[in-house]
Amino acid sequence: MLSRNHIGAVRISSLRDISVKPVKYFSTARRVRKDLKSTLKEAIPEKVESFKYVKSNLGDKSFGELKVSTILGGMRGNRSVLWEASTLDPNEGIRFHGLTIKDCQKKLQKSQAEADSPLSEMLPESMFWFLLTGKLPSQEQINDFTAQLAENAELPGYLHTLLDSLPSTLHPMTQMSIAISALNHDSLFAKAYERGIPKTEMWEYVFDDVINLVAKLPAIAGKIYQNTFYEGYMRSNSLQTLGEINKKKDISYNLASLLGMTKNDSVNLKGLSETDSSDFVNLIRLYCALHADHEGGNVSAHATHLVGSALSDPYLSYSAGIQGLAGPLHGLAAQEVLRFIVAMKESLVKGSEMPSDEQISTYLWDILNSGRVIPGYGHAVLRRPDPRFEAMVDFGLARPSISKSDVHFKLVHQLSKVAPGVLKEHGKTQNPYPNVDSSSGVLFYHYGITETMYFTVIFGVSRALGPLAQLVWDRILGLPIERPKSVNLQTITNAFGK
Numbered sequence: 001m002l003s004r005n006h007i008g009a010v011r012i013s014s015l016r017d018i019s020v021k022p023v024k025y026f027s028t029a030r031r032v033r034k035d036l037k038s039t040l041k042e043a044i045p046e047k048v049e050s051f052k053y054v055k056s057n058l059g060d061k062s063f064g065e066l067k068v069s070t071i072l073g074g075m076r077g078n079r080s081v082l083w084e085a086s087t088l089d090p091n092e093g094i095r096f097h098g099l100t101i102k103d104c105q106k107k108l109q110k111s112q113a114e115a116d117s118p119l120s121e122m123l124p125e126s127m128f129w130f131l132l133t134g135k136l137p138s139q140e141q142i143n144d145f146t147a148q149l150a151e152n153a154e155l156p157g158y159l160h161t162l163l164d165s166l167p168s169t170l171h172p173m174t175q176m177s178i179a180i181s182a183l184n185h186d187s188l189f190a191k192a193y194e195r196g197i198p199k200t201e202m203w204e205y206v207f208d209d210v211i212n213l214v215a216k217l218p219a220i221a222g223k224i225y226q227n228t229f230y231e232g233y234m235r236s237n238s239l240q241t242l243g244e245i246n247k248k249k250d251i252s253y254n255l256a257s258l259l260g261m262t263k264n265d266s267v268n269l270k271g272l273s274e275t276d277s278s279d280f281v282n283l284i285r286l287y288c289a290l291h292a293d294h295e296g297g298n299v300s301a302h303a304t305h306l307v308g309s310a311l312s313d314p315y316l317s318y319s320a321g322i323q324g325l326a327g328p329l330h331g332l333a334a335q336e337v338l339r340f341i342v343a344m345k346e347s348l349v350k351g352s353e354m355p356s357d358e359q360i361s362t363y364l365w366d367i368l369n370s371g372r373v374i375p376g377y378g379h380a381v382l383r384r385p386d387p388r389f390e391a392m393v394d395f396g397l398a399r400p401s402i403s404k405s406d407v408h409f410k411l412v413h414q415l416s417k418v419a420p421g422v423l424k425e426h427g428k429t430q431n432p433y434p435n436v437d438s439s440s441g442v443l444f445y446h447y448g449i450t451e452t453m454y455f456t457v458i459f460g461v462s463r464a465l466g467p468l469a470q471l472v473w474d475r476i477l478g479l480p481i482e483r484p485k486s487v488n489l490q491t492i493t494n495a496f497g498k
């Protein structure tokens with residue numbers, strides 16, 4: 001798998017790979033238990049009935065007036081996106097189909113091989129199944145679904161060629177959006193639309209594209225990592241890949257392997273022990289399940305939904321979501337937090353001695369007084385510490401090698417106690433508490449992913465799950481093209497006076 005000969009194999013297949021391949025399913029015998037599509041089909045009649053009822057009977061009801069401040073203030077509080085799988089309560093945090101994060105950690109399936117381990121985390125595959133269908137999958141269903149994704153994980157040859165042609169100085173998120181939108185080459189939905197299909201059938205092609213995209217994200221993310229940061233290393237070691245897709249493993253394991261971060265199936269770049277390798281895989285599982293969905297108004301979800309409303313295929317739609325995720329006020333904050341923590345450590349930590357709260361407070365005031373934001377703090381909707389932040393911190397606290405010895409982690413933890421007070425005194429932000437991006441980067445850094453520019457790519461693997469699940473529902477429900485009305489300042493002043 002990792003030899004030079006493999007390069008030849010990839011290139012030759014790229015020449016052949018000009019036809020559209022359908023998503024691979026298992027034989028009928030293996031599909032005796034209900035697969036994802038059949039489970040989804042069962043959920044459709046009830047949802048469609050509810051949609052029809054709301055449309056015909058509640059269409060003229062109002063959630064309140066639309067204020068001019070809403071138009072000028074980033075549409076905050078304006079309820080105008082239909083989103084089924086998750087809801088964000090400002091004072092509680094996210095719920096997925098009514099379940100809190102802790103409920104999901106208890107109820108969503110883990111890897112069967114590790115189901116008894118207390119440190120094993122829920123699988124993102126299980127989260128995707130739940131988000132899409134509203135039903136908790138069985139272990140067998142998740143085993144089959146995981147295998148189906150691994151079966152479809154390899155990238156087409158043209159995508160290897162395309163990614164290899166990009167400069168390694170191009171930001172990984174830009175590479176990711178290019179790669180995802182290029183998969184539109186193989187969109188079954190786009191081809192079917194071109195042929196002409198009724199609206200009622202569209203969702204089935206969208207579903208197939210979505211599964212294909214979710215399956216390929218680990219390989220896209222792995223390829224970007226090795227091309228951007230390890231080209232020289234691979235050349236000097238005659239390697240084609242840092243790891244490989246193991247068809248018996250889940251998305252997170254395969255992503256870890258393609259990053260060269262597993263003890264088996266990869267070059268084990270950082271020399272991880274068996275325990276660290278397994279912990280790293282579980283970190284990806286937790287991270288990807290938690291970041292999957294945050295209702296519909298966040299930039300990446302809304303961008304995906306908006307572009308999809310023009311019947312752009314799932315690849316084009318999610319590529320737009322990735323471009324939104326790449327902004328520093330949204331997903332890129334994960335990268336910004338780590339740069340900020342590393343700089344703070346260099347400035348304040350002397351040997352093994354942690355800084356005092358006062359030193360941290362002064363450091364924060366310097367940033368605020370220079371007009372910058374504290375990355376990883378604040379939120380457009382939440383008004384409490386992000387429960388996803390707490391779940392990521394709990395991951396670190398459960399592992400003494402992180403909680404007791406990792407200075408960056410300790411700094412993040414200490415910062416979360418000091419920063420809210422400083423931000424409250426500063427008096428601007430409506431939420432002085434840590435958001436999810438505050439804690440994730442340090443955990444990846446701990447295991448050896450030190451390339452800060454890369455973190456948001458892993459976010460991109462995860463965020464696909466919620467918005468793409470909703471995209472399938474958008475087509476099932478036949479939602480129309482989004483087209484809000486815009487107004488100019490003259491219209492506002494004419495309407496309400498000076």
Ligand SMILES: CC(=O)SCCNC(=O)CCNC(=O)[C@H](O)C(C)(C)COP(=O)(O)OP(=O)(O)OC[C@H]1O[C@@H](n2cnc3c(N)ncnc32)[C@H](O)[C@@H]1OP(=O)(O)O
Pocket residue numbers: 328329330331333368372373374375376377378379380381428429430431435436437
């Ligand atoms: C996955 C995610 O996307 S989670 C969010 C990740 N982003 C970050 O961590 C970046 C830092 N945080 C922020 O910039 C903001 O809190 C956002 C973008 C998340 C939310 O923005 P808003 O909804 O506009 O926040 P809010 O209404 O509280 O902003 C009011 C003021 O407080 C400021 N403020 C908000 N958060 C912070 C912060 N962390 N540090 C300093 N100032 C802040 C805003 O810049 C704004 O200032 P202005 O009036 O001069 O423009």
Ligand SMILES: O=C([O-])CC(=O)C(=O)O
Pocket residue numbers: 293294297298299380381435436
């Ligand atoms: O909800 C938001 O606006 C930002 C956020 O936390 C996310 O998208 O995960």
